[in-house]
Amino acid sequence: MMSRPQITTQIDEIVDGIYRISSRSAAFGGITFNQFLIDDERPALIHTGMYPLYEAVHQAIGEVLDPSRLDVVALLHFEADECGGMDRFLEQAPDSTLVGSALSIDLNVGGWAYQGKTQGYRDGEVLDLGHHRLRFLETPHVHHWDSMMLFDETTRSIFPADLYIQPGDQPPIVTEDLGDSMCAFYRAVGIFAHEQPVRDVVERIEALEPAWMHAMHGGTVAGDAIPRFTRALREQPFAYQGALLGRQVVAAEPS
Numbered sequence: 630m631m632s633r634p635q636i637t638t639q640i641d642e643i644v645d646g647i648y649r650i651s652s653r654s655a656a657f658g659g660i661t662f663n664q665f666l667i668d669d670e671r672p673a674l675i676h677t678g679m680y681p682l683y684e685a686v687h688q689a690i691g692e693v694l695d696p697s698r699l700d701v702v703a704l705l706h707f708e709a710d711e712c713g714g715m716d717r718f719l720e721q722a723p724d725s726t727l728v729g730s731a732l733s734i735d736l737n738v739g740g741w742a743y744q745g746k747t748q749g750y751r752d753g754e755v756l757d758l759g760h761h762r763l764r765f766l767e768t769p770h771v772h773h774w775d776s777m778m779l780f781d782e783t784t785r786s787i788f789p790a791d792l793y794i795q796p797g798d799q800p801p802i803v804t805e806d807l808g809d810s811m812c813a814f815y816r817a818v819g820i821f822a823h824e825q826p827v828r829d830v831v832e833r834i835e836a837l838e839p840a841w842m843h844a845m846h847g848g849t850v851a852g853d854a855i856p857r858f859t860r861a862l863r864e865q866p867f868a869y870q871g872a873l874l875g876r877q878v879v880a881a882e883p884s
């Protein structure tokens with residue numbers, strides 16, 4: 630029987646009750662998978678991780694609060710690393726609400742076998758957790774149709790999902806300029822169809838003057854370093870160029 634590669638998970642407080650839960654494994658293709666816990670009156674988990682990450686993420690949450698208290702579970706687009714654990718988190722927190730963009734909830738979760746409460750949000754709407762206030766940004770085609778991001782008004786934090794990614798095993802807080810390797814990584818994995826929808830969103834993000842960028846893969850980018858990543862997104866190509874996860878896609882000839 631083949632043994633599964635080991636997953637290592639650590640949890641670190643980044644700022645004011647926002648914790649980064651970071652998992653790494655030889656099986657993850659050189660990136661970390663991060664979830665974010667917000668310890669508040671209404672505790673929130675921003676993305677769940679894939680189904681097999683559940684035990685590790687659940688255990689890490691347990692170091693801070695009772696996971697059955699989770700009130701909000703957010704997905705930023707409908708994809709395995711965003712919401713693969715949604716049913717398992719619902720099982721241990723049956724009163725929790727799964728939140729996402731209106732499109733994620735209506736189109737995708739609504740067509741799935743999810744049994745819990747759901748709530749879809751449109752651009753500009755706010756979810757009050759008690760101390761933290763999460764403002765929803767609809768960001769279609771960054772990189773999915775139903776994509777959104779969250780802006781925590783309290784800490785001026787953005788939860789950008791797969792934007793501001795950094796490959797490799799990064800520390801909880803990144804201050805280095807990794808803009809070049811971010812764009813090279815995007816070109817190799819092919820997650821964006823086009824640069825323009827991303828650059829439009831980057832304009833909006835810049836206007837919010839974020840102090841923290843809680844990347845789903847890599848570390849949280851600290852405020853002073855964010856403009857360097859933003860500049861790379863403005864100046865360098867990063868859209869799909871024919872490669873998917875490092876493999877050049879070649880159309881097969883009809884046989």
Ligand SMILES: [Fe+2]
Pocket residue numbers: 706708772790791
């Ligand atoms: Fe994604």
Ligand SMILES: [Fe+2]
Pocket residue numbers: 710711790791845846
């Ligand atoms: Fe992701």
